[in-house]
Amino acid sequence: MEMLTIGAFARACRLSPKALRLYDELGLLRPARVDPDTGYRYYAAGQLERARLVAWLRRLGMPLAEIRRVCALGSGAAAGEIRAYWARVEAETAVRRDLAAFLVDHLTQEPRRDTTVNTLELRHHAHSDRGRVRPANQDTAYAGGRLLAVADGFGPAGAPASTAAVEALRFLDTRETPAGGVLNLLEDAVRGAAQAVRDAADGTEEAGTTLTALVWTGSRLALVHIGDSRAYLLRDGELFRITHDHTVVQSMLDEGRLTPEEAVSHPQRTLLLKALTGAAATPASPDLRLHDAHPGDRYLLCSDGLPAVVPDDTIRRLLATAPAPDAAVHTLIAAANGAGGPDNVSCVVADVVETAA
Template sequence: MTTSGAGAALSHVGKVRSNNQDSGYSGHHLFVVADGMGGHAGGDVASAMALNRIIEADEPYPSSEAAEATLQSAILAANSILGDTVSKHRELTGMGTTVSALAVIGNEVAIAHIGDSRIYLFREGELSQITVDHTFVQRLVDSGRITAEEAMVHPRRSVLMRVLGDVDASPEIDTMTLGTQPGDRWVLCSDGLSGVVDETHITATLTEQLSAQRTAEKLVRQSLDRGAPDNVTVVVVDIVDEPVSDGEPVVVGSASKPVAFALTPSVKKPSLIPNSWLHPGRVTSLGNSHFEPASEDYLDELIEEDERRARRRRITWLVGLIVVIIAIVGGVVLGYAWTQTRYFVGGDADTVVIYQGIQQDVGPIKLSNVKEDTGIPLGSLSDFDRQAVDQTISASSFTEALDIVKRLRVTDDQ
């Protein structure tokens, strides 16, 4: 059985970014998403130049192995183009891009991937993430240090460990070949979707079985409805068991426009290792993220630093909690001490009593106690005095309480 792919591509600048640094492609045999980084000066250039080189590989492939090798070669060639461009235009230093590419060959797909854009497979109602994010937090998830849910809100969630750009002349590209079948739906997207819309909502949209174009539109709309803090690009590929009419390939995002940057090359200077690669943030993070080299020593240092930050946060919370507890306990102690400076005259079962404290209680905690039983029978008081004592008579001091009792005693004697 021979299958083919019918796709759609859509890209949107989002609600925060001033320009679109994503690029997407839906072709005859090849489908690609690239998410550029490098700030306003270079992110759009990086994704556009990379995609324009990679889509030259959109051709019938004799086998999935050949497709896999072709995609890897095309991506490495794109990486060389980016490096050469930066050497001639130093204002673009630090630009880079992610790439997720999928080629359809009969009943198989070849995949090539670097960065944190994603490829999903939707099959028989279930969504599976096929690619692995080349991010710092994914390393933490893989090592069991944090959960996938914690990774979504981790402060270093945008730190990329692998991208195309001007740092590594031969970056490691993940490649694989997987089987596919009619009814499969493949989704390629930038983190403007995956970092904003959770997989439950993505699955619900795919389950509606809309056309590829309508599905892409609805997924982009979901990101926009959630604030779309980043550019969002979606490519949807449907696997069918019938030939697909040869339409024109679709290019979206920054690659759909002429690549424009300064034409005057600057003198190449020795460069520092560019540890700050500007990259669109996710969801609540609107600041610039960055790329860090994926060496094991550096990764260990980054993990150690992250653990130190976590310990500092725990200590800060613990100190804050202790301060709050001390404040509450201190307030209770001071409050109780104040109540013991107050007095009132009331009655017990049959006599007039001077109480120390206040008339109210707090749950099971009594805020008053008997200071002195005067021995004056309640029955000997006038109706007016008896009612006053029953309702209690407040006094600001023990001396004032004794004066009140003295007046009651005089009334009792009369």
């Protein structure tokens, strides 16, 4: 068996001798032989493939513990784990990418010299319905001049939890918030909502709520989102989902482990990865981002009782054809109930309209 010194092996696999010694200590890449007198490490030529894989995975930023697990798998399974790891990295960096883009725009944007006498405002409507199957309604929906919110409670104290989360944000409806500071304000508000949910749940870990809200700044809408309630934007006849579900099934879709068709009937499709719960642990961080508002935009916030039974293309059609927010809300809820209404369903619809100052 051909043996290579640690220096020669390091040059061949592009790992430093220092890294090779660390991987030996961690049990990740043991040398083929260690000289009993000098302690000098020797490696077999057949170990180069594993060493190169370790080097590539380190360049990806994969943690050593995960590299050890991947290296123990066969080629096909290892490829699947690498694909899943990279999907997680992309999902985790998406929020930071959006925030970075906002900061660049905010810091480089010249002061607006707007001579128009028109301003933008929201016209809105909210309604929550028990549905056709559930014995009680654990959703909360709210729409005001500056705050739009939907919360979907679950567990034995689900209704108080969803109410508490939305109530904790209500102060945002009565104060002007500049776009530059709204994300920090929202982050602080969610901490308050998390504490309110813990108080309402009285320490019950099984109880909690999702929370999806938009705060109006006069020209932009700031989004805060945690859980699997959703926010959509209808612009120029096209429907865009602007939230990402924090669910086990969505993470499996992101990682390529499930197809959209399989996700529909997956037994864990309602299992949340993030929510505001009665547990005492630090709350999961929400998604935060800003959206520029255009006249004619129509926003929809809804609990998962709507998209679970009404396809997105139907949601788009009903949103696009309803003449006003109240009509849109009641039409969407009727569609969910017409499809069996297996869950509570709540909708908030808001139009961005131009008005004379």
